[in-house]
Amino acid sequence: MSKEINRLHPVSAIITSAKALKSMIIPVAIIIVTNGFNFSFNFHSEHFFQTVLLFGVWGVAALLSLVSGIVKWRTFVYWFEDGELRVKYGLFVKKKRYIPFERIQSLNYNEGILHRLLGLVKVQVETAGSKDGKPEVELTAIRKAAADVIELEMHRAKNQVIEQTADERSLPIEEEVSIPTIYHMSIRDLLVLATTSGGIGVVLSGLAAAVSQFSDIIPYETVFHELADFVKIGVFLIALIVMLILIVAWGVSVVITLINYYDYTVRIEDEKLIITKGLLEKKRITLPLNRIQAIRIVENPLRQWFGFATVVVESAGGNGEDGKDKKITLFPLIQKRDCLQTLEQLFPEMNWRPEFIRTPKRARSFFYRIDFIWLIPIIGACSYFIYPYGLLSLLLIPIMILLGIWQHKTAGYKIDRKQLTMQYRVFSRITIFMEKKRIQSIESTQTYFQRRKNVMSIKATVMSGMTGMTGNVPSLEQQDAESILYWYEH
Amino acid sequence: MRAEPIHKISRKGLTVWRLYGVLQTLLLLVIAVLVCYGTYYFGWPSFIYFIAVAVVILSAVLSAYLFPKIRWERWRYEVRENEIEVQHGLFVVKRTLIPMVRVQHVDTTQGPILKRYGLGNISISTAATVHTIPALVMEEADGLRARISELARVAEDDV
Numbered sequence: 001m002s003k004e005i006n007r008l009h010p011v012s013a014i015i016t017s018a019k020a021l022k023s024m025i026i027p028v029a030i031i032i033v034t035n036g037f038n039f040s041f042n043f044h045s046e047h048f049f050q051t052v053l054l055f056g057v058w059g060v061a062a063l064l065s066l067v068s069g070i071v072k073w074r075t076f077v078y079w080f081e082d083g084e085l086r087v088k089y090g091l092f093v094k095k096k097r098y099i100p101f102e103r104i105q106s107l108n109y110n111e112g113i114l115h116r117l118l119g120l121v122k123v124q125v126e127t128a129g130s131k132d133g134k135p136e137v138e139l140t141a142i143r144k145a146a147a148d149v150i151e152l153e154m155h156r157a158k159n160q161v162i163e164q165t166a167d168e169r170s171l172p173i174e175e176e177v178s179i180p181t182i183y184h185m186s187i188r189d190l191l192v193l194a195t196t197s198g199g200i201g202v203v204l205s206g207l208a209a210a211v212s213q214f215s216d217i218i219p220y221e222t223v224f225h226e227l228a229d230f231v232k233i234g235v236f237l238i239a240l241i242v243m244l245i246l247i248v249a250w251g252v253s254v255v256i257t258l259i260n261y262y263d264y265t266v267r268i269e270d271e272k273l274i275i276t277k278g279l280l281e282k283k284r285i286t287l288p289l290n291r292i293q294a295i296r297i298v299e300n301p302l303r304q305w306f307g308f309a310t311v312v313v314e315s316a317g318g319n320g321e322d323g324k325d326k327k328i329t330l331f332p333l334i335q336k337r338d339c340l341q342t343l344e345q346l347f348p349e350m351n352w353r354p355e356f357i358r359t360p361k362r363a364r365s366f367f368y369r370i371d372f373i374w375l376i377p378i379i380g381a382c383s384y385f386i387y388p389y390g391l392l393s394l395l396l397i398p399i400m401i402l403l404g405i406w407q408h409k410t411a412g413y414k415i416d417r418k419q420l421t422m423q424y425r426v427f428s429r430i431t432i433f434m435e436k437k438r439i440q441s442i443e444s445t446q447t448y449f450q451r452r453k454n455v456m457s458i459k460a461t462v463m464s465g466m467t468g469m470t471g472n473v474p475s476l477e478q479q480d481a482e483s484i485l486y487w488y489e490h
Numbered sequence: 491m492r493a494e495p496i497h498k499i500s501r502k503g504l505t506v507w508r509l510y511g512v513l514q515t516l517l518l519l520v521i522a523v524l525v526c527y528g529t530y531y532f533g534w535p536s537f538i539y540f541i542a543v544a545v546v547i548l549s550a551v552l553s554a555y556l557f558p559k560i561r562w563e564r565w566r567y568e569v570r571e572n573e574i575e576v577q578h579g580l581f582v583v584k585r586t587l588i589p590m591v592r593v594q595h596v597d598t599t600q601g602p603i604l605k606r607y608g609l610g611n612i613s614i615s616t617a618a619t620v621h622t623i624p625a626l627v628m629e630e631a632d633g634l635r636a637r638i639s640e641l642a643r644v645a646e647d648d649v
Binding site (some may be wrong): 128147156316439440441442443444445448452461462463464467468469478482485486488489 | 491492572573579580581584585586587588592614616617618619621623
């Protein structure tokens with residue numbers, strides 16, 4: 001065990017303080033804008049004191065954040081001891097944190113642009129205990145070689161355990177063999193992903209939001225008059241414009257996807273999944289296989305149609321990027337066939353092609369009946385207030401019924417020895433594979449009406465992030481639902 | 491049909507829930523009086539009186555009488571060697587199974603009203619979920635807490 005004390009790279013002081021400064025920019029910008037840029041360093045100007053106050057406060061805050069950044073860098077040390085990653089930091093209040101290697105849920109390497117220029121990497125260590133969505137330990141910037149040492153230490157600690165238990169000779173550290181790639185996204189996949197994801201919608205709504213932000217600046221009346229002329233020119237042009245907007249939205253969505261998912265590769269090494277991705281900012285997530293809580297296959301209708309799926313891994317740790325959302329996308333887009341094959345290789349003991357036991361026919365009405373509670377007031381209001389066109393909202397009824405029937409067809413479950421598989425549809429089809437030992441609790445729910453028809457809904461929760469992830473199969477045959485409860489008990 | 495869990499919660503729990511309902515109704519009553527006064531003072535439309543009265547009466551009937559009764563009738567729990575089973579719900583009957591090996595920790599809590607009646611809540615936390623059994627007699631809650639933590643200690647399994 002090396003007890004060598006390691007420090008962060010000096011750049012981390014700058015990164016830490018820059019981060020603090022970044023969060024101050026928006027309030028300052030708001031103050032500046034609301035003041036209408038009435039600033040002046042002229043002593044006789046009436047705005048002089050305002051200016052001094054604002055920039056004084058801002059300057060002090062900037063200085064403080066710089067100092068705290070430096071202090072954090074100077075005091076932060078980490079080392080490896082007794083199979084643990086140990087971290088110590090703090091100037092007045094010393095904080096120490098020891099994390100046993102086997103408790104690490106995921107290890108993330110991020111390389112921002114600055115990091116890449118200097119050959120550095122940001123390391124985030126997550127355990128199941130991560131609260132408020134923050135990683136347990138964050139090494140803001142260390143040299144790549146130093147980051148590799150962490151993995152090496154983890155590996156060594158693991159092998160030592162094996163040594164003790166199996167009384168074997170120390171295993172030779174695995175030579176650098178090419179690690180099998182189990183999944184790689186081609187540019188074509190990325191294009192399909194960008195096209196079929198909700199990203200386009202996000203971009204469109206972003207555009208709309210941007211437009212509404214500038215609504216004061218846009219001279220609506222002039223635009224409106226011109227638009228009136230425009231309409232005369234023809235519907236064709238409008239269609240063209242709409243097309244153009246859609247194409248731009250698509251282009252933006254493609255660019256975003258490319259930047260985020262470029263060179264998306266999943267490899268498996270030493271019982272760990274390693275996901276690398278990113279064009280500008282390179283990310284690398286290491287996830288021990290035995291830390292995976294459940295696996296979810298999500299197929300939105302469009303992708304289901306083309307035989308594509310998304311595979312999401314539920315983990316108690318996380319990917320450190322979007323806070324409370326602790327799911328990790330394993331395969332952003334994959335052919336359903338390939339996906340099942342790959343999963344079979346990864347987890348041979350699980351049944352990936354279960355034959356689902358579906359919900360009984362008499363349960364069908366439960367899938368859309370509940371929707372009428374909110375549907376009828378809406379339709380009533382629409383029809384009443386915007387009379388002729390509001391009646392179009394009546395179309396919602398057949399749509400909801402069809403969706404309900406579709407959901408009814410999709411809902412099902414299967415029990416295989418130690419495994420529970422649930423399938424259901426909200427809008428996308430979701431299939432959750434979970435092991436009995438990972439399920440935290442199972443709940444059955446039954447309304448008065450369901451009891452009359454002898455059907456029952458089942459919810460199973462696994463740990464995922466802070467709140468857990470719940471799979472929900474509505475309106476199963478009561479016997480089936482009870483058999484799940486019985487299976488879970490024994 | 492699966493058998494219901496055997497234990498019901500304390501009869502005093504029903505009283506406490508009724509008390510909560512009464513308090514809630516009183517709060518609504520105060521608001522209703524204020525609204526009625528406003529209606530009188532500012533000359534708002536008179537149907538507001540009826541709404542205010544209806545809300546108070548409904549609250550009195552439902553939250554002070556009917557809902558506590560249904561909830562109390564429905565609430566059942568059972569702590570077995572390998573799992574805890576809980577049944578509750580007002581309109582929807584919910585039954586939850588929590589295996590002992592999944593239990594991370596157990597808490598008992600007691601607010602001022604519960605304390606007057608010598609009752610307490612017990613919360614069972616797993617890694618992902620929290621389940622609360624309300625209004626147990628305090629000694630029973632403490633005993634249960636000790637028992638669950640004893641049973642939960644036996645097994646160790648990974649999150």
